[in-house]
Amino acid sequence: MRPADTSPEAWKVFLGLQRRKSPAEKFQQMLDWSEVVRGFAEAGLRERYPHADEHEILLRYARMTLGRELFRQAYGDVLPEDR
DSSP: OOOOOOOOOHHHHHHHHHSSOOOOHHHHHHHHOOOOOHHHHHHHHHHHTTTTOOHHHHHHHHHHHHOOOHHHHOSSSOSOOOO
């Protein structure tokens, strides 16, 4: 689906470039974007918890991605509940 701010011509060029990529290139691109998204998520956690160390940020990211119940099963009650 073409984004509203992208012209049909530009979208056609973009799709052509994507189609020419190998599966390995597409997979690498997916990994790269996953890292970008994770970086944004961690930056948001650092902003929300400015006194948290790297270990706490890792745990908070795990809880955010796993969900509270699965996180609790895997890690126990190592983090306080947010208000």
